[in-house]
Amino acid sequence: MLRGxxxxxxxxxxxxxxxxxxxxxxxxxxxVDVSGVDFCGGAGFALLRYLNxxxxxxxxxxxxxxxxxxxxxxxxxxxxxxxxxxxxxxxAKSHPLxxxxxxxxxxxxxxxxxxxxxxxxxxxxxxxSLFNPKRMRWPEVRHVFELAGANAVPIVSLVSLLLxxxxxxxxxxxxxxxxxxxxxxxxxxxxxxxxxxxxxxAILLAGRSASAFAAEIGTMKVNEExxxxxxxxxxxxxxxxxxxxxxxILVAPLLTCYSILMGVxxxxxxxxxxxFSLELILHQMALSVRLGDLAVGMEKSLVFGVIVAGVGCWxxxxxxxxxxxxxxxxTRAVVTSLLLIIVADACFSTISYFLKA
Amino acid sequence: xxxxxxxxxxxxxDRVILEKVNFxxxxxxxxVILGESGxxxxxxxxxxxxxxxxxxxxxxxxxxxxxxxxxxxxLRLLRKFGVMYQSGALFGSMxxxxxxxxxxxxxxxxxxxxxxxxxxxxxxxxxxxxxxSKMPSELSGGMQKRAAxxxxxxxxxxxxxxxxxxxxxxxxxxxxxxxxxxxxxxxFGITFxxxxxxxxxxxxxxxxxxxxxxxxxxxxxxxxxxxxxDRATDPWVHRFFNREADASHSVQPT
Numbered sequence: 181m182l183r184g185x186x187x188x189x190x191x192x193x194x195x196x197x198x199x200x201x202x203x204x205x206x207x208x209x210x211x212v213d214v215s216g217v218d219f220c221g222g223a224g225f226a227l228l229r230y231l232n233x234x235x236x237x238x239x240x241x242x243x244x245x246x247x248x249x250x251x252x253x254x255x256x257x258x259x260x261x262x263x264x265x266x267x268x269x270x271x272a273k274s275h276p277l278x279x280x281x282x283x284x285x286x287x288x289x290x291x292x293x294x295x296x297x298x299x300x301x302x303x304x305x306x307x308x309s310l311f312n313p314k315r316m317r318w319p320e321v322r323h324v325f326e327l328a329g330a331n332a333v334p335i336v337s338l339v340s341l342l343l344x345x346x347x348x349x350x351x352x353x354x355x356x357x358x359x360x361x362x363x364x365x366x367x368x369x370x371x372x373x374x375x376x377x378x379x380x381x382a383i384l385l386a387g388r389s390a391s392a393f394a395a396e397i398g399t400m401k402v403n404e405e406x407x408x409x410x411x412x413x414x415x416x417x418x419x420x421x422x423x424x425x426x427x428x429i430l431v432a433p434l435l436t437c438y439s440i441l442m443g444v445x446x447x448x449x450x451x452x453x454x455x456f457s458l459e460l461i462l463h464q465m466a467l468s469v470r471l472g473d474l475a476v477g478m479e480k481s482l483v484f485g486v487i488v489a490g491v492g493c494w495x496x497x498x499x500x501x502x503x504x505x506x507x508x509x510x511t512r513a514v515v516t517s518l519l520l521i522i523v524a525d526a527c528f529s530t531i532s533y534f535l536k537a
Numbered sequence: 538x539x540x541x542x543x544x545x546x547x548x549x550x551d552r553v554i555l556e557k558v559n560f561x562x563x564x565x566x567x568x569v570i571l572g573e574s575g576x577x578x579x580x581x582x583x584x585x586x587x588x589x590x591x592x593x594x595x596x597x598x599x600x601x602x603x604x605x606x607x608x609x610x611x612l613r614l615l616r617k618f619g620v621m622y623q624s625g626a627l628f629g630s631m632x633x634x635x636x637x638x639x640x641x642x643x644x645x646x647x648x649x650x651x652x653x654x655x656x657x658x659x660x661x662x663x664x665x666x667x668x669x670s671k672m673p674s675e676l677s678g679g680m681q682k683r684a685a686x687x688x689x690x691x692x693x694x695x696x697x698x699x700x701x702x703x704x705x706x707x708x709x710x711x712x713x714x715x716x717x718x719x720x721x722x723x724x725f726g727i728t729f730x731x732x733x734x735x736x737x738x739x740x741x742x743x744x745x746x747x748x749x750x751x752x753x754x755x756x757x758x759x760x761x762x763x764x765x766x767d768r769a770t771d772p773w774v775h776r777f778f779n780r781e782a783d784a785s786h787s788v789q790p791t
Contacts, residue, residue: 188645188692195648221693223647226654235650253724258658266634266657266669502674503629 183216186224195227198236207240215246225255233260298494302425305417310426320423321430328389329431333438335388339380340372340439344446347371352454361454365461366468368447373469373477377440378432379525382484385432386517390492393424394513397496398506406497421493425486432485433478440477476532483524491517538597539564539696539728540585545594547577547584553592554580556754564695566744567722567729569762573777576751578732579623579700585730586620586698587611598696616644618696619689623704625681627673627688633660634669637688644692659687663717679710683717690721696728697721703735715741736780740766748774 182194202210212231217224234242247255309316351367397420400406406416444465451461495513499505540562548554554577562568572578583589585596587603596603603614627636637656641647647655660669663683665676673681682702689697702718703711715738721727722742733739739746740762748758748765750773758765758774766778775781 188641188647191651192646192648195651222655222658222691223645223651223693225658226647226651229654229658230650250724258654258661262661262666263654263657265667 181213181216185219186214186217186227187219187221188223191221191223191227198231202236205237207237210237210240210242212242212244213246214244214251217246217248217251220251220254225251225258228255229258229260229263233263294498295494298490298497301415301417302421302490305415305422306425309418309422315418316426317419317423321427324424324427325431327392328385328427329435332384332388332431332435336381336384336435336439337442339384340377340442341446343376343380344368344372344443344448345450347376347443348447348450352450362456362460362464364447364451364454365456365464369444369465369468370473372440372443372447373473375477375525377443378436378477378480378484379521381432381436381439381481382488382521383518385428385435385485385488386491386514386521389428390488390495390513390517391510393489393492394496394499394509395506397493398499398509401497401499402501402506416497421490421497424493425489428485428489429482430485432488433481436477436481476528480525480528483528484521487520487524488517491520538562539599540730541595541597542585543595543597545581545584545596546592547580547589548592549580553754554751555749557594558749558755560747560756560759562696562728562730563745564728565722565726567718567731567742569739569743569746570730570732570749571734571739571746571777572749573734573751576749578734578749581749582698582700582730582732586618587615616692617694618698619686619692619694620698621682621685621689621700621702623701625673625678625685627676627681627684629673631673632669633665633671633673633676633684636673636684637669637691639688640692656687656691659691660684662690662721663687664713677710679706679714682706682714686717686721690727695726696730699729699731699733701733701735702731703733703738708737711735711738712741714738718742736778748777 184190186194210231212228214220214228220228228244228247230236232242232244234240244255347368348364352361352364355361355363355367397406397416400420409416409419448458448461448465452458492513495509495516498512499509538561542558542560545558546553546556547558558581570578570581580589584591585603587596587606591604594604598614599617601610601614603611606614627633628639631639634653634656637659638652641652641655645652657666657669660666663686665680665683665687668676668680668684673684676684686697686699686702699718702714706714718729718731719742722729729742731742743762746758746760746762746765747756749755750757757771758769762778765774769775769778
């Protein structure tokens with residue numbers, strides 16, 4: 181017999197007592213008298229239904245008696261049939277390896293097709309917008325330029341300056357063993373101009389801007405703003421992608437130049453600390469870099485800018501429906517940008533080695 | 538009185554939306570907060586449920602002031618009511634059953650089979666008996682709102698706050714939701730506080746209405762739906778209940 185309140189709290193004690201007494205016991209008939217129950221919440225009804233279904237006393241005939249009329253209606257509102265109708269989530273079926281491989285290949289082909297589609301869209305929309313100023317949304321380009329470029333100046337300054345410090349200190353230790361510390365200036369300049377300046381800027385742009393582009397366009401897609409553009413007869417490529425790619429092409433080389441400058445300043449500060457004169461440092465720096473080195477750095481930064489902006493927009497356009505879709509696109513944008521930046525950088529290094537540039 | 542709102546002023550920053558509002562909600566009634574779009578209905582509800590701190594005033598829920606409550610007292614008060622948000626706000630990464638079971642998992646020591654039974658019975662109650670294993674994205678808008686109601690009432694709260702339950706639903710689904718609200722109020726004695734501006738739904742379910750207005754920054758009408766429709770003296774209330782458009786909104790060909 182159950183008495184008093186069957187609330188979520190009291191049901192726990194009740195369950196423990198019943199478990200102790202009924203589990204394992206050979207019960208053929210169980211009659212639960214609830215005439216003394218004056219409150220029965222959802223947990224109470226669940227306990228009665230659980231007992232009634234014989235889950236605690238398998239094989240026994242269980243009856244619930246003495247339910248007040250109001251409680252009876254609620255109790256009968258959820259039956260063992262309703263319980264049986266619920267099937268927990270099917271366990272994820274294990275797929276054979278070949279099926280998994282098939283899925284992965286299909287996904288890869290779909291991704292490549294998407295990339296080609298995207299490149300086609302950019303190729304079709306970029307030149308007309310560039311050659312016809314009226315088609316280009318310059319206010320949007322300015323806005324993106326400000327967000328991706330001007331607002332990134334503080335972080336680029338800090339990272340590049342510290343990078344210059346690090347390279348200078350690391351190389352100074354090694355070169356000191358050969359009495360060649362003066363060449364720290366050459367090392368910093370060449371490394372920053374040809375490699376670290378463009379690369380660090382691109383990495384920062386990927387973290388800040390590729391993710392922002394993907395999130396912005398992805399949210400627009402989820403909110404059906406892209407559909408609205410389409411039905412207004414406006415191409416999302418011309419409207420959203422082209423301004424971002426143009427801004428990316430403009431902002432990456434400028435930020436790279438700034439990054440190189442800050443890196444070199446960082447290195448120069450270390451060298452000044454090591455006792456070299458500013459005149460000597462500048463002389464060494466000027467000797468170490470040729471115009472070709474700067475051209476390589478700028479070429480890299482241009483390509484990295486296109487990669488960052490393009491991948492950000494592409495992943496944004498790929499956004500699907502669902503609460504995690506935008507987050508997924510953002511992550512993909514950053515990961516893909518970084519991957520392509522490194523691949524492009526490796527290509528540049530290989531080509532310039534063979535061309536002796 | 539299950540809820541008493543006393544001298545409540547709400548707004549954002551220096552901007553006051555509603556000033557010194559007073560009203561009470563009786564136990565077991567379906568109480569509707571009504572008003573035009575952007576007049577502060579949802580903000581008022583968010584203040585009543587403790588999401589939005591008021592500029593001044595008090596919200597008493599079953600004898601305790603939620604505005605002043607902190608720590609465990611606030612948690613205790615929060616468990617006295619459930620909330621259904623306009624979009625349903627189901628967690629997309631969980632199944633419908635997991636969504637409904639979440640408060641039980643977090644706040645009770647019930648054994649797992651009972652938690653499942655409670656959740657399934659609440660889903661059955663809102664007409665979603667077979668939807669437990671589905672993901673929220675697989676449900677229609679009306680079904681998501683029903684599932685959200687099931688989640689809001691899984692801890693057996695005495696009060697349910699619903700934000701725009703009929704918004705964006707077709708008339709049949711909306712009428713079904715109205716039936717559910719009336720049924721829950723009638724059979725379980727749940728007190729409903731509903732923010733809405735769907736007249737058909739309001740006539741079907743509301744026991745009492747308050748109407749808030751931005752220009753008056755307060756309540757301009759209070760009473761039963763039929764009373765307000767037939768005997769409203771305020772011209773704006775009369776226009777609202779009789780669906781009379783503002784002449785300034787008509788198209789003027791030039």
